[in-house]
Amino acid sequence: MNAARSLQDGSEIRRTGQAARSSPSTGRSAAPVGRQEVSMDKPRAPASFSAQLVAAILFACLVATLSVLFLSSTAVNAVDADAEARQIRFAQRALLRETRELLQQQQASTVWDESVVHVRAGDRDWIDSNLGTWMHEEYGQDETYIVDPASRIVYVARERVTGQPGPRATLPPAVEEMVEEMRPMMRAATRNRADSTADVADLSLSRFVLLGGKPALVSVVPIVPDTPAVVQAAGTEYLHVAVQMADADMAARLSNTYEFDRGSFSVQPGPEDRLSVPLRDGAGRPIAWFVWRADRPGHRIVDEMLPVVGLFAAFGAALLTWLLRTLWTASRRLHQSEEEARYLAMHDPLAGIPNRTLFEDRLDQALKAERRGGPPVALLCLDLDRFKAVNDTMGHQAGDELIRQMAARLRSHVRETDTVARLGGDEFGVILIGMASDETLGRYCSGLVHLLAAPCDLKCGQVQIGASIGAVRAASVDGGREAILRSADTALYRAKAEGRGRYCIATPEMNDIFRRRHEIERDLREAVAEGGQIHVLYQPIFDAEERIVAAEALVRWNHPILGQMGPETFLSIAEETGLIDRIGHHVLEQACILAATSGIPRVSVNISPVQLRQETFADEVLAVMAAHSLSGERLVLELTEKFTLDAGPATLANLARLRAAGVSIALDDFATGQSLLRYVRDYQIDTIKIDRSYVARLGTGDGTDQIVRAILDLGRAMGIEVTAEGVERASQREALLGMGCHGFQGYLLGRPMDPLRLAALSARKGVAQKSA
Template identity: 30%
Template sequence: MLKTSNISGSQIANTIIIPMVVIVFVSVVSIFGLMHWSARISDESARDSEANLLSGALQLTSNYMVKQQVGVAVWDEAYRRVHAAELDTYWLYNNVTHWLFQNHGFTKSVLIDRDYQPEFIYAQNHTDRWMNEDLLNQMRPAIAKVRARYINTFRKTPSGLYSFVPHTSNSGHSIAETGVLSLAGEPYLFSAAAVMQQIQTVISERRPPAVLVSMVPLRGERLAEISEMTGLAGFVIANRQIDRPGIGQYQLTNPRGDTIGVVAWNANRPGSQLLQRINPYLVVAASMIAAVVIAVAFFTRHMTRRLAKSEQQAIHTARHDALSGLPNRSHFHRLLSDTLEQGTENGTETAVVYIDLDHFKDINDTLGHSAGDKVIAAIAGRLHSVVPDGSLVARISGDEFAMLIRNCVDDEWLDHILDKVQDEIAQPIKIGSRELHASLSMGAAVSPRDGTDPDDLLRRADIALYDAKENGRNRRSFFEPTMEDHVQSKDKLSRELRLAMKFDELDLAYQPQSDTYAKSIVSVEALARWTKPDGTVVPPSQFIPVAEETGLINDLGLWILNKACAKAHEWPSLSMSVNVSPNQFKHPRFVEKVMAILAANNLPPQRLEIEVTETVFAGRNDTVLKSLRRLKNLGVKVALDDFGSGYSSLSYLRRFPFDTLKIDKDFVSDMNGNAEAEAILVSIIQLGKALGMTIVAEGIETIEQIRFLQAHSCHRMQGYFISKPLNEAALRKFLEDFERTDGPDGPDYYYEAKIAKA
């Protein structure tokens, strides 16, 4: 029998090894072939990526040239002199072409008149021989595009005249084309811009503009800038393709589509480099295959014997948490299902208790995850030691545990058990030389009173846990039906809010801000409003917190920002203030989304003011500070809202240069007759002024408050005395009433009349 067993073992080994050798051999050959193919594809992809990178760098450089050129191309004086009966070449030299060379390095410039003829030629070396018919033919398509685009900006009015209406919101933007030209065999970057007026004009006949073409050679410092921008090395300008391995090439074409040169560089070859590094290892691996196959034959019998033992261990591992040794979530669910079935048969009650460690993240953040693991293990041991006989503890997730308590007598008995749990956890936990103190929040649900289905019972215990955490932590809650109603109502509200945003059922209200003496409205604050189709008004205090909890605040905040920016065009003289939730700054692309909204609505960043509270700095405030600085660098104003409502506001004023400081309305409402409150208010105003900030007082409701703030030169005021939040139509009427001339002093004294009447 033993010999037969050995033969059987050999046959099994051969059955496994022979197919394995064939498969491994084919696999090794395939891997070698695949690696070489992948290396070639990777090299080609890297070259294509670098070519795209170079193309983008050239485009960025060209766009920057347009911005440099716009100062002289979009200029009323330049337009008048260029299109005068006699060209003032002396003025053109000093104020346009030579100025462009001195300030931006444009070595050559030419002014093309309306008949496609060079009207004025400039070069750094004071020669005009460089301008020839071939160069003019190269730039002709670009000039034609500029002329056509300029003419298309005029729109015919009902009177028959033509009005200059550029496609951009700012008529100061240049109408230009960029590209590369070949001059004496050398590539030059050029920018061709229409010489145009700064302000909107009305003419009787559309005529093509004169076009200023400014050029800079693609060499030296300019080529070095592009190399630094792309991170590519070894740039060389060649007249034709270079057929050498490892060389990346980008063809330069003029506006006619003719190839005028090649930019070459030392291309990265990640595939080939990887192949060189990995080939020796593959060879070694192939050499080891034979040894591995032999070893497998010996290990097969040994591994078969260990398999049975490992199976039991694997089952235990699959059902238990590795760190604490407690049952895991899935095993706990199975045990709960069995216990509930037995409880139904025996008529006994079963309690499920969800447990969450309070502020466990702080331990990981301050002491490290190793200390956190030791705390978890210690808590697991303590929980296991205090549960009644026949009950069990499981680890559900990171810092969450669950207890299954069988044969629960009543709520008072269960309360006693949970008291023991909290008392045990309250004892210090020693981690090295430190003593840590932990606390628990617990939520309990009891079967059959709170349900007999395992999932329902777990969900209700979780709802009770949420109630305990929401009401202060370090406490416990027993499930009550009202808790589920509360959760369901919040869930319903969140779903309705999501649909309201989808179908554009939300709206904005706008609360005006006046200047110091209430003589002008300088800004409005956009506030979200929600009225359901049935006429039910949902206050912001109800749906904003739900949006924060459910993550809808990102979409809601961007919706408010987008609509406010779109409506800002209706009141061009006013700034638009929008509140931004702290959770929005957690989005990794928040700043890019703000930039996209501004661009989509053609709104200058300077007209937008973002209001944040000091809670936005909680947690990873370095990330928030970077985002705020990026917005501020774009021109967006940043206001610190509700200043003084927290204990650390002064530190934020030191860390970030806010544009605006909004004084919390509690300070304003408390100052009436209160010398201490008035002194604090004056101190805040003086502090903000010392830091160069605009000061806004919120919650203005009385004439006395207005006069006090005027006496201390508060920059802006906002509150019901100025105006309540208004819908779009009401704000329009409010501003019209304000601007209407009712007396000899005009609209500047609209609010003075209101003050006098008060």
């Protein structure tokens, strides 16, 4: 209904109302309002009430619209301001890092005995290869100078060209000023005039200057020896000057590394649409600016969404007109209520997309159409990675916002014939129509994984999670909807097991593996409930004299049909199903019993990250130790580096309590994960165990020996015990002994065994009175 018609109808209603008020009341109820007609002889509510209601709604909508526009504008400006401030901080840090890297590049060659010797001797070939043109070839430095103690230039190199400085050659004024500033700094720092190395080795001077009207980063450092073998008296030091032009190459490097848009260096600040960070000289004066195109996400989103918002605004206006018209009839209000109820029954209220009910209905329809010769159907099951961590750390509002954003991305990646639905929690489903091959499906899933891995800007900050996808084409599965959903779930499980953030297309073999996994889960539940099938073996750990210093508890499952099964078969299932708590408690108790009833100095027990994250874990361990009167010094808990550990409050609190009780913490499979020194630092590791894969490659000449030696040196430097796992040959043991290793574990000295065999081996080999 257009505006003219609305005004006309309203006028008719007002006139009818006035007539009704001027006529005497008959005591009968008013006739229903149908086509804007009211019986003249029936009393009714004043017609102006409808007009007042319409006006109130229009006013409220106007106020709401203006409020939304104002709040949106404020939010966009705030987001852009935060983004600009963050970009400026990044640029400042990038320039500081550029300065530090130039200094580190210099000191890699200037703190060296040979540098001092060859510079003194004027060996130009050596200087070229290590201090001059090599700096350009290796690091891209533009100019290099070497200045003698009298501040004369003895060597100069520009890019790959070496110049022969004449007797009157001088440094550029800005560089000469830095050299002259460096000498007093060295004299002031020198305490030992006979050998100034220790006093001046760490001195340096780095800043941006103008060279020939162009900005450049200059760093001056002394050339000093790195051992006491070369003595350098105060005042005899040569200086090394490195020049890195602040040019297009540096700007491109900063732009690529830190994602600055069209970064460049300029002698003037950038225009309004660009951001600038000044390059300051030694006096703090800006001599040039690093300029880049400002990233204003708020305005970018507004620009991108403006057509859509306009379209929705037009749609909203039309919808509002329709809603206002429905106020005149009770039947239309009832119809609207029914429609809303039907929509809510079939859609997810948070994400605004179909729910599981509608999803399954559309999947049934698509499958029926495919069987009748229609287009092929493919199904995707998606699970957001690390969503629980966001929900737990940032709150449920952030989790809800993240769900909405991910749903919007999924909708943007499908056609009108496809369906995106939220199946529950952080799980989504997608029905794709016309996906004819696994290759096409794989390309689509790859693009979707990339899309969902992009960062999300939430109100509380930026997060990046990603998703795992299980995919299946209906034509490759025998069965109906349930079979197809089960196949997609199987593929999803495989994708998550292979590292998350990826996709997997279901195959018949996968279904067999999934069914096998469910069988193992079922049998494991029975085994844990009934007892008697889970037992513990112990593998001894020896010192350099082949005495037993410890034993590692290893869990085994004596399956009534499949026989003995190792932990790699069932522990991951135990962690996912929550059975790891009872299994871990059983292993810990058996290990404590062995330690308390034998002469083994220490017993080590592998623990799962799932156990460590539980707030009561330390209490449970201490309770088991107390029950068997076992001191903490005789228990070692092993963390496996291959698994992801989180340094959360519960984890750190558990480790602190256990260490306070004397329990040692070991890091198993060292150097096979991505943690390395971070785990050693965060978890205050007492022992590291070199992974068997390194021990197996000793002596092969592929660099493994150097890695193992470095691990042993690390252990000695940090006061950490080091044990080598997987020692199976005498040659491996001898090689490790030669490197200074004093802890050995492997089939060469002892396989996993029951307590009785371990006791016999202890009597034969002997037990160390003090741990190595």
